Amino acid sequence: MIADFVASWALFRDAYLVGWLIAVVLALQGIFVVARDQIFIGAAVSQAAALGISLGMVIGSAFSEAPIDPYHAHDSLSAAAIAAAIAAAVLSTNESPRHSFEAVTGWVFLFASSTSILLLAHSPHGLEEIHHLLSSSIIGATPADVGWFAALAAIAIAIVSLKRDALTLYMMDPPVAAALGVPAHRWSRLLAVSLGTTVGLSMRSSGLLYSFGCLVLPPLIATQICRESRSLFAVAPVVALLTAVAGFVVANRFDFPPAQMTVALQSVLLTLAWISGGIRHSVRRTAYSVRDEKP
Amino acid sequence: MSRLSGHPHGPTEVGGCSADVSDANAPLLRIDDAAIGFGTRPVLEHVDLEIAPGQVWFFLGRNGVGKTTLVRAILGEIAPRVGSVRLFCDRGEIGFIPQESRLNRNLPTTIAEFVGLGLVGTRHPRAERGERLQWALSHTGLTGMDGDSYWSLSGGQRQRAAIARALIRKPRLLVLDEPTSNLDVTAEGDLLDVIEELQGRHRVATVFVTHKIELAQRHATHVALFRRGRVRPGRAEDLLRREILDETFERRGAGAADGAAHDR
Numbered sequence: 426m427i428a429d430f431v432a433s434w435a436l437f438r439d440a441y442l443v444g445w446l447i448a449v450v451l452a453l454q455g456i457f458v459v460a461r462d463q464i465f466i467g468a469a470v471s472q473a474a475a476l477g478i479s480l481g482m483v484i485g486s487a488f489s490e491a492p493i494d495p496y497h498a499h500d501s502l503s504a505a506a507i508a509a510a511i512a513a514a515v516l517s518t519n520e521s522p523r524h525s526f527e528a529v530t531g532w533v534f535l536f537a538s539s540t541s542i543l544l545l546a547h548s549p550h551g552l553e554e555i556h557h558l559l560s561s562s563i564i565g566a567t568p569a570d571v572g573w574f575a576a577l578a579a580i581a582i583a584i585v586s587l588k589r590d591a592l593t594l595y596m597m598d599p600p601v602a603a604a605l606g607v608p609a610h611r612w613s614r615l616l617a618v619s620l621g622t623t624v625g626l627s628m629r630s631s632g633l634l635y636s637f638g639c640l641v642l643p644p645l646i647a648t649q650i651c652r653e654s655r656s657l658f659a660v661a662p663v664v665a666l667l668t669a670v671a672g673f674v675v676a677n678r679f680d681f682p683p684a685q686m687t688v689a690l691q692s693v694l695l696t697l698a699w700i701s702g703g704i705r706h707s708v709r710r711t712a713y714s715v716r717d718e719k720p
Numbered sequence: 721m722s723r724l725s726g727h728p729h730g731p732t733e734v735g736g737c738s739a740d741v742s743d744a745n746a747p748l749l750r751i752d753d754a755a756i757g758f759g760t761r762p763v764l765e766h767v768d769l770e771i772a773p774g775q776v777w778f779f780l781g782r783n784g785v786g787k788t789t790l791v792r793a794i795l796g797e798i799a800p801r802v803g804s805v806r807l808f809c810d811r812g813e814i815g816f817i818p819q820e821s822r823l824n825r826n827l828p829t830t831i832a833e834f835v836g837l838g839l840v841g842t843r844h845p846r847a848e849r850g851e852r853l854q855w856a857l858s859h860t861g862l863t864g865m866d867g868d869s870y871w872s873l874s875g876g877q878r879q880r881a882a883i884a885r886a887l888i889r890k891p892r893l894l895v896l897d898e899p900t901s902n903l904d905v906t907a908e909g910d911l912l913d914v915i916e917e918l919q920g921r922h923r924v925a926t927v928f929v930t931h932k933i934e935l936a937q938r939h940a941t942h943v944a945l946f947r948r949g950r951v952r953p954g955r956a957e958d959l960l961r962r963e964i965l966d967e968t969f970e971r972r973g974a975g976a977a978d979g980a981a982h983d984r
Contacts, residue, residue: 459826460824460826460827461824462824462826590836590837590839590840591840591841593833593837594837594840596827597821597823597824597827597829597834597837598818598821598822598823598837600818600822601816601818601821601885602840603795603797604795604797604816604818604895605811605816605838605840605841606796606811606840606841607840607841645826648826648827648828651828652828652829652830652869653828653829653830653833654827654828654829654833655833656828657827657828709869709872
């Protein structure tokens with residue numbers, strides 16, 4: 426199995442590297458999404474990125490006589506820009522008494538889902554491309570993409586290393602973090618924009634399922650494994666990386682799509698983590714009740 | 721001295737304790753003719769307040785009169801539009817206890833981690849952090865529980881953990897924003913015992929935001945009464961009188977102030 430994978434390395438190196446880097450970056454950002462119970466922001470922002478890609482293709486075709494080129498750079502940029510703007514707007518509704526967060530997230534998902542298809546309904550190549558992205562049936566990348574995502578991963582890891590305790594407090598208890606001098610509002614805006622940008626860029630390379638899966642599943646697995654929240658920043662990206670590597674190797678061996686294989690693997694792991702977490706919780710409750718009953 | 725003054729985005733000076741602190745009774749906080757609020761409209765105007773070590777201040781008033789707004793100004797989260805809010809100690813020497821910790825149950829945390837995060841924004845060697853943790857836990861009756869999950873604690877114990885998280889900074893000024901609103905009588909008594917001990921043994925100044933007049937009557941040395949955008953500060957024995965409290969809570973008739981005590 427490993428030999429098969431190594432043999433495919435020369436052909437798919439960039440796709441593999443980008444897939445793994447995306448998993449690491451999204452898992453780090455997904456910790457905040459999971460911490461705030463805003464799981465579906467990932468799906469909504471990914472879908473908004475698909476709308477951005479559709480828009481990029483339409484605008485690109487308007488200025489060119491050539492057929493729509495699904496790998497044009499401006500698609501990625503428009504996807505990232507729209508996803509970042511949507512993420513910032515959706516996350517800011519958290520503070521609005523007029524609209525619930527769930528309502529706005531649902532609206533974004535549905536609006537972006539419908540319009541991303543409608544925009545390309547009369548462009549067979551573009552429509553096919555969007556369908557590929559929504560189903561994550563391909564992972565495509567260039568050496569430039571590897572560079573971009575390596576830079577994003579390096580920045581994310583550096584920030585987490587330098588500010589881990591402050592980020593942990595901000596994630597756990599924003600009002601107290603603000604009272605202790607953490608610029609919580611500024612961090613929230615930065616997080617929204619960086620989340621949208623990363624999801625927007627990753628959508629172009631890996632599609633909706635893989636982006637959404639890597640955003641929420643590794644952090645959810647990490648919450649079941651870790652005893653302290655600060656450990657999530659180490660465990661979630663490691664889980665994401667290991668499952669992505671395993672998913673790609675298995676997918677390569679049995680000729681399955683790698684994104685689906687990775688997300689399925691992560692989902693199975695999360696199920697196992699829930700089961701073992703439930704067992705540990707029961708054992709601990711028993712231990713506490715025995716301790717409390719002792720005279 | 722830390723100073724927030726003038727403009728909403730005006731200059732903020734943050735530094736160590738000023739020379740004034742050499743005097744044990746020198747104020748920790750002084751607010752001079754400040755207007756505080758959000759956007760274009762101030763919530764509070766002409767606020768004058770001075771808090772010295774060992775004083776226990778209760779902020780009393782109806783809902784929405786600006787008690788929490790003033791707390792946020794004291795914590796440095798918002799700057800006064802005019803006037804000044806001056807802090808005569810380091811921000812690291814302020815402890816804050818919110819009404820409740822709205823932690824997501826999905827997040828794993830131990831008592832040691834939860835309390836230790838109170839040191840965010842300060843710099844201490846690892847050994848000292850450990851010593852401070854044990855000191856904070858011992859003052860809140862949580863000794864020996866540092867490795868336990870936060871989620872295994874009862875509501876009262878969680879509030880104790882929140883107090884320990886504030887105490888780990890060894891605060892000279894402790895700010896509590898309605899900390900007893902979700903506590904039963906026993907847990908509330910425990911919390912106030914801790915505050916009295918801090919005041920007596922360590923001369924920690926306390927700002928306690930609450931609706932409960934009976935708590936102020938028992939524990940306050942000073943009160944600040946909030947009404948219609950104004951703050952009336954003074955000694956507890958001067959201000960905790962029925963006619964003044966009736967006016968503050970805008971109630972009429974005998975026993976109104978007692979009724980206000982239960983206005984939650």
